Amino acid sequence: MRWMMWIAISAGPCTGETAAEHDELMRFCREFKFERLGAFAYSEEDGTPAAQYPDQVDQAVRDLRRDQLIQMQQAWPPGSVSPS
Numbered sequence: 001m002r003w004m005m006w007i008a009i010s011a012g013p014c015t016g017e018t019a020a021e022h023d024e025l026m027r028f029c030r031e032f033k034f035e036r037l038g039a040f041a042y043s044e045e046d047g048t049p050a051a052q053y054p055d056q057v058d059q060a061v062r063d064l065r066r067d068q069l070i071q072m073q074q075a076w077p078p079g080s081v082s083p084s
Contacts, residue, residue, distance in 0.1 A: 026068065037073040
């Protein structure tokens, strides 16, 4: 019998994410080539502490960073990710 581990990691553009932090996330995802990857742009919600942070990332940058993650994952050839 062969077992396969399932792990879910939540990460993505958030308040104050710098270009260097985004690049680090891209390198991490490129190295591990997740079989499935979902990415969502951060959005402020009333009443949450993060909505009050002063270092908000522009919506266009959030969307771009989300799209970069998704496009990278979609570019991996089928079968390039396999359990070890």
